Amino acid sequence: MNGLKLPAEFREQIEGILDGSIQPAPPRHAATVVVLRDHPEHGLQAFMLRRVSSMAFAPGAYVFPGGSVDPRDGDNTIAWSGPSPAEWGQAFNADETLARELVCAAVRETFEETLVLLAGPTEGSVVDDTRGDDWEADRQALLDRSLSFREFLDRRGLVLRSDLLRPWAHWITPAIEPKRYDTRFFVAPMPAGQRARDVSTEADRVAWVRPGEAVKRARSGEWFMLPPTLATLSELAAYDTVADVLAATRQIVVYEPKAEIIDGEAYLVLPPDAGVHYPEG
Known part of the structure; x- marks a missing residue:
């Protein structure tokens, strides 16, 4: 059994x-x-944020940029380059509308939290710098939802670059959590000329870190991570370069940890092939 012992108060739930x-x-x-x-x-490094301790979901956890889908992310008039929503739907077992929402949410949320923007003025280019008051004004407008992602791209004459993304994983939050997410994981290269910055009010620290080093810090207790984050980093630790990661062939499997009562104790049980293993006890 690959599981994590939970506090006793979870048993009744x-x-x-x-x-x-x-x-x-x-x-x-x-x-x-x-x-x-x-x-x-x-060598290979991933960008991570530590969620502030006041967050309702996963306070203090080291995570990747991301967030919930905005219904407007499904706008089919969004300027788009690269694999189509239908192709993304095949990768993630989603219909075309949901696939478009997920890709747009991935690009939008990454910009909102880090100023990294996977979009460019043409289908083969990418924005080289997102610093400045005008970019920050747009970021704030996206955050407060006064500006949709399509409006943001249109206003700047930009095209979403879905070809810069690759599908990586699919995790669903356990049923015992009060806030739950059905999350698709993407990987993407840091665009040349851009800088990832600590701009999110949801994070109090950011770091570029080798995946293997992040895994060590999590397993030693230095960094707190949820199972999907730890699993993803464990997988990425097997690669030497960004190009190697982007060239990897992925078969997306849906993972949903299950809470169970085992020998009278509450446990969070992970699928045996999920890439995360906890010590017994």
Whole structure:
């Protein structure tokens, strides 16, 4: 059994979900992006944020940029370059509308949280700098939803570059959590000329880190991570360069950890092939 022991107070909730007396919260569709770069000294690195301790979901956890889908992300007039929503739907087992929403949410949320923008003035180019007051004004407008992602791209004459993204994983938050997400994971290269910055009010620290080093920090207890983050980093640690990651062939499997009562104790049980393993006890 590959599981993580939970505090005793979870037992009643788990029993309620198992017997049907408690209904789990419905998961919201979300997207997250592992932004990667090749460092001349340290090799392959991923960009991570630490969520502030006041967050309702995963406070203090190290995560990748991302967030929930905005219904307007499904606008079929969004300027688009690269694999079509239908192709993304095949990768993530989603219909075309949801696939478009997920890709747009991935690009939009990454910009909102880091100023990294996977879009360009042409189908073969990418914005080289997103610093400045005008970019910050647009970012704030996206955050408060006064500006849709399509309006943002149109105003700047930009095309979303879906070809810069690759599908990586699919995780669903366990039923015991009050806030749940049905999250598709993407990987993407850091665009040349841009800088990832700490601009999110949801984070109090950011770091470029080698995936293997992040895994060590998580397993030693230095960094707190949720299972999907740890699993993704463990997988990425097997690659040497961004190009290697982007060239990887992925078969997307849906993982949803299950809360169970085992020998009278509450456990969060992960699928055996999920890439995350906890010590016994």
